[in-house]
Amino acid sequence: MGEPAAQRAMRSGDANVRTLPTGRLRDRDAIGSSISVREAVKTYGSFHAVDRISIDIEPGEFITLLGPSGSGKTTLLNLVAGFQSLDSGEILVDGKPVHNVPTHKRGFGMVFQSYALFPNMTVSQNVAFPLRMAGVDRATAERRVAETLEIMRLTEHAAKSPSQMSGGQQQRVAIARAIVRRPKVVLMDEPLSALDRRLREQIQIEIRDLHQTIGSTILFVTHDQGEALTMSDRIAVLNAGKIVQIGRPLDIYRHPTDRFVASFVGESNLIEAEILQKRGSTLTMKNRAGYVFSAESRDTIDVGRATVLVRPERIAVSNEPAANSTPVSVTSAIFLGEILRIEAQMDGGDPLLIRCTDMADRPLPAVGDRLHVSWGAADCWVLA
Amino acid sequence: MTSASLAALTGRPGNLDLVRRLKDPALLLLPALAFLAFIYLLPLIDLIRISVSGPSWSSYFERVFAIPLYWDSLVRTMQISVTVAGLCLLFGYPTALLIHRSRGIAQVLIATAIVLPYFIAILIRTYAWMVLLGRNGPVNKLLVSIGILSEPVQLLFNRGTVLLGMTAVLLPLMVLTIYSSVARLDQSLTRAALASGAGPIAAFWRVLLPLTLPGMGAGFLLVFVAAIGFFITPTLLGGPGDQMFAMHITQQADSVTSEGFLQALGVVLLTITLAVVAVAGRFLGFEFIWGGRKLTEATPRTTDRPAADVGRRSLSATAADFVGWPLLRLFGRLPASFGTWTVRLVGGLVIAILILPIIVVMIISFSSASYLTFPPPGFSFRWYEQFFSDSNWMRAFWTSLVVAAMSAGIAIVLGASAALGIVRSSIRGKSAIMLLLVSPIIVPPVVLGLSLYSLFLRFDLVGSVFGLAAAHAIGGLPLVVVILSASLQGVDTRLEQAAAVHGASSLTVFRLVTLPAIMPGLAAATFFAFLHSFDELVLTLFLSSAELKTLPLMLWGDINYRLNPVLAVVSTLEVLLVVAGLVLARPVLATSRKAT
Numbered sequence: 001m002g003e004p005a006a007q008r009a010m011r012s013g014d015a016n017v018r019t020l021p022t023g024r025l026r027d028r029d030a031i032g033s034s035i036s037v038r039e040a041v042k043t044y045g046s047f048h049a050v051d052r053i054s055i056d057i058e059p060g061e062f063i064t065l066l067g068p069s070g071s072g073k074t075t076l077l078n079l080v081a082g083f084q085s086l087d088s089g090e091i092l093v094d095g096k097p098v099h100n101v102p103t104h105k106r107g108f109g110m111v112f113q114s115y116a117l118f119p120n121m122t123v124s125q126n127v128a129f130p131l132r133m134a135g136v137d138r139a140t141a142e143r144r145v146a147e148t149l150e151i152m153r154l155t156e157h158a159a160k161s162p163s164q165m166s167g168g169q170q171q172r173v174a175i176a177r178a179i180v181r182r183p184k185v186v187l188m189d190e191p192l193s194a195l196d197r198r199l200r201e202q203i204q205i206e207i208r209d210l211h212q213t214i215g216s217t218i219l220f221v222t223h224d225q226g227e228a229l230t231m232s233d234r235i236a237v238l239n240a241g242k243i244v245q246i247g248r249p250l251d252i253y254r255h256p257t258d259r260f261v262a263s264f265v266g267e268s269n270l271i272e273a274e275i276l277q278k279r280g281s282t283l284t285m286k287n288r289a290g291y292v293f294s295a296e297s298r299d300t301i302d303v304g305r306a307t308v309l310v311r312p313e314r315i316a317v318s319n320e321p322a323a324n325s326t327p328v329s330v331t332s333a334i335f336l337g338e339i340l341r342i343e344a345q346m347d348g349g350d351p352l353l354i355r356c357t358d359m360a361d362r363p364l365p366a367v368g369d370r371l372h373v374s375w376g377a378a379d380c381w382v383l384a
Numbered sequence: 385m386t387s388a389s390l391a392a393l394t395g396r397p398g399n400l401d402l403v404r405r406l407k408d409p410a411l412l413l414l415p416a417l418a419f420l421a422f423i424y425l426l427p428l429i430d431l432i433r434i435s436v437s438g439p440s441w442s443s444y445f446e447r448v449f450a451i452p453l454y455w456d457s458l459v460r461t462m463q464i465s466v467t468v469a470g471l472c473l474l475f476g477y478p479t480a481l482l483i484h485r486s487r488g489i490a491q492v493l494i495a496t497a498i499v500l501p502y503f504i505a506i507l508i509r510t511y512a513w514m515v516l517l518g519r520n521g522p523v524n525k526l527l528v529s530i531g532i533l534s535e536p537v538q539l540l541f542n543r544g545t546v547l548l549g550m551t552a553v554l555l556p557l558m559v560l561t562i563y564s565s566v567a568r569l570d571q572s573l574t575r576a577a578l579a580s581g582a583g584p585i586a587a588f589w590r591v592l593l594p595l596t597l598p599g600m601g602a603g604f605l606l607v608f609v610a611a612i613g614f615f616i617t618p619t620l621l622g623g624p625g626d627q628m629f630a631m632h633i634t635q636q637a638d639s640v641t642s643e644g645f646l647q648a649l650g651v652v653l654l655t656i657t658l659a660v661v662a663v664a665g666r667f668l669g670f671e672f673i674w675g676g677r678k679l680t681e682a683t684p685r686t687t688d689r690p691a692a693d694v695g696r697r698s699l700s701a702t703a704a705d706f707v708g709w710p711l712l713r714l715f716g717r718l719p720a721s722f723g724t725w726t727v728r729l730v731g732g733l734v735i736a737i738l739i740l741p742i743i744v745v746m747i748i749s750f751s752s753a754s755y756l757t758f759p760p761p762g763f764s765f766r767w768y769e770q771f772f773s774d775s776n777w778m779r780a781f782w783t784s785l786v787v788a789a790m791s792a793g794i795a796i797v798l799g800a801s802a803a804l805g806i807v808r809s810s811i812r813g814k815s816a817i818m819l820l821l822v823s824p825i826i827v828p829p830v831v832l833g834l835s836l837y838s839l840f841l842r843f844d845l846v847g848s849v850f851g852l853a854a855a856h857a858i859g860g861l862p863l864v865v866v867i868l869s870a871s872l873q874g875v876d877t878r879l880e881q882a883a884a885v886h887g888a889s890s891l892t893v894f895r896l897v898t899l900p901a902i903m904p905g906l907a908a909a910t911f912f913a914f915l916h917s918f919d920e921l922v923l924t925l926f927l928s929s930a931e932l933k934t935l936p937l938m939l940w941g942d943i944n945y946r947l948n949p950v951l952a953v954v955s956t957l958e959v960l961l962v963v964a965g966l967v968l969a970r971p972v973l974a975t976s977r978k979a980t
């Protein structure tokens with residue numbers, strides 16, 4: 001147990017620098033805590049809800065745990081919150097282990113999927129609750145509640161009961177309650193999934209802006225990849241109790257490490273291809289349709305077969321054959337507004353999904369039409 | 385459908401109207417309402433009529449309140465009932481939390497330990513306490529063996545045993561009522577309080593307790609109302625100084641001269657009960673009687689109150705600032721295990737109080753001794769042999785079975801049709817009708833028995849099997865209506881519409897869609913209606929004859945006459961019956977819990 005002290009020293013060194021991977025400008029200095037999860041394990045019978053997860057979260061970072069249901073993301077959040085206890089491993093906040101600290105002494109803020117507003121209290125009583133529990137006197141509490149309600153644009157609702165408000169308003173109250181103490185860590189458990197799409201997008205932006213303002217570390221859980229991509233500094237993708245990949249949204253989207261991440265985050269074409277030759281980091285590959293293309297590879301694969309990710313929007317489409325293109329036949333074409341979503345079949349039977357911008361000179365393809373598609377080395381990503 | 389469309393085709397609107405009116409589900413309410421009107425409302429009205437038929441309308445009541453015996457007994461009844469309700473609340477709340485917080489098999493076992501006694505006859509559970517606390521009972525033996533007492537003493541027949549027995553009998557009612565209000569809460573509310581920095585005790589005090597206050601109120605009043613009319617337990621466990629009001633009615637019922645005065649006693653008891661229920665219903669909604677949800681959520685008092693209120697508010701706010709909040713924060717320092725252990729200890733005590741007497745009685749039924757003593761000197765089946773070879777016991781046993789089966793039949797037929805009527809029709813005043821259908825639960829059985837007695841005399845029904853079954857069905861009907869209307873509300877009407885769209889007639893829809901969906905509820909309702917009649921004693925005391933003796937009546941006679949292990953045999957058989965019923969009903973209970 002000598003390690004925490006060393007950790008603390010290291011962490012405090014880090015904290016002085018306060019440079020974030022994204023390098024974003026902040027309104028204030030970050031006040032968030034660092035969180036380190038080390039080899040965390042939580043099992044229910046034979047089910048490994050959290051299976052030896054390790055993750056280091058920087059102070060002030062907005063990190064999203066993304067995964068399908070049952071992937072362990074909520075369990076991990078509950079472990080950090082202290083609602084459940086670890087079977088093994090440890091969780092450090094600012095370098096200090098927290099396994100002996102009960103939830104109410106961890107000093108976090110938390111937003112729940114079901115809002116969890118106390119129905120027996122008004123909006124302002126709900127928001128004041130964490131302050132009163134922290135021993136803040138009434139006058140100060142009232143002032144800070146008013147400030148927070150103003151940030152969340154709830155001032156005129158202060159005296160209402162939660163049941164008199166819409167879902168979006170209730171969730172803003174829940175967020176106000178979570179941030180009123182200016183906690184170093186705010187935990188959010190799928191806070192937007194009960195809201196409709198437009199409201200969800202609006203509150204996504206509000207939460208992002210709020211994060212800029214208060215600088216807390218935010219640990220956000222969601223199963224919605226779009227939400228994760230929009231809001232996070234970093235995303236940790238979970239599957240079956242493990243972290244499959246962790247990185248910036250752009251990296252996760254462009255350079256997924258495996259088929260699971262590639263297909264869970266964004267739409268994808270996963271094309272099986274044979275490696276013909278390797279020159280430097282460039283592979284020359286051929287798929288079942290006989291289409292020969294080149295691809296950049298980051299590691300040592302040089303022979304045999306590999307799976308290549310091609311995002312639907314990276315595929316160039318033309319009505320005429322061009323140099324280095326391959327013909328496909330359209331199986332469905334849907335007009336989505338600014339883009340067309342085309343499902344096609346390559347020669348040899350592999351399906352191909354294409355998204356292209358709507359253009360005046362391009363009529364909506366009909367089923368059975370032949371199109372010619374191509375992609376360059378920079379448009380594909382070779383999966384391990 | 386076909387006749388209606390034919391009528392429409394032939395252009396006879398009057399006929400169509402009649403057909404439509406005959407198809408109104410509200411008509412399904414009629415049989416149950418007619419039944420209750422004749423056998424329940426009419427006798428009660430008659431009871432009130434007789435009570436005011438003296439020289440002046442109030443002369444019988446003046447006598448009730450003029451005689452110190454009755455006035456003292458009324459005051460005593462109130463004291464005992466409030467104490468019992470308070471004790472039940474004190475011990476029941478932690479027990480409800482214990483059920484809520486346990487998981488898996490532990491939760492099933494704890495819940496069973498609470499529910500099982502709930503379905504065992506009050507008479508038998510009271511008898512178990514007599515065994516437990518008797519001179520040769522395990523408590524006396526234990527106290528002597530560890531040296532607290534030098535020789536066995538009389539622990540029974542005092543105020544303490546009355547309170548203990550009544551609390552034990554009524555605890556399950558309290559626990560189940562509070563549990564349903566705790567289980568209804570969003571679990572993340574407690575978590576939100578903890579995440580906001582509230583310790584377990586502060587979270588309990590500021591969030592859990594205020595939100596379950598209606599459940600606590602409902603539990604307290606249900607127990608209080610039941611306790612007011614209690615008769616069996618205080619008679620068996622109390623001494624001369626513990627007479628409760630309901631006991632006077634049964635004692636007076638034997639003398640013919642008290643006509644009018646007797647009814648006045650009943651009306652007093654009825655009035656108090658109804659007044660309590662009316663006040664409670666005003667605040668909690670009358671749904672509390674059958675465990676339903678109040679439709680309008682209680683809204684917290686908003687802070688934009690008139691200025692006159694400000695002075696008082698700031699006073700209470702100051703008190704909260706200097707006493708309440710610091711105290712709560714101080715409690716936050718207590719280890720989290722403090723609350724957990726309180727819940728476990730109290731819950732464990734309650735389970736012991738509920739289960740131990742039953743276990744002791746079951747063991748004693750196998751005793752080889754010729755008198756009640758625990759632990760038994762040896763084991764034998766002699767008391768079982770005696771029970772099964774005694775023609776009186778056997779005849780009572782069969783009578784009980786026949787009466788209970790008939791009563792369950794009546795209650796199911798009337799109750800199922802009434803439940804359909806209340807759920808599926810769109811008539812006005814549904815809640816008033818529901819209240820009427822369920823109200824027999826709250827009328828003290830003694831009053832009901834007294835009022836039925838004159839009706840039965842008039843129609844020469846005393847001592848008739850059918851009459852007794854019908855009387856028992858008064859109490860069985862509410863159980864059936866409550867259970868079945870809950871399961872009918874759970875049926876997705878879109879399934880029925882889907883079946884109808886695809887060509888099923890309304891009868892076929894009922895047979896293929898509705899009936900399978902409510903089948904578990906129907907089975908449970910049948911079982912509870914059967915059990916209600918099988919356990920019924922108080923009405924039976926008024927309505928049976930020397931030829932018509934039910935099992936509880938035989939037990940009652942024997943308990944008052946000689947306390948022997950044959951009673952333990954009957955008790956054990958009843959426990960086995962209830963256990964078997966619960967095991968059969970377990971899938972039903974599991975699904976209904978999922979639905980809520």
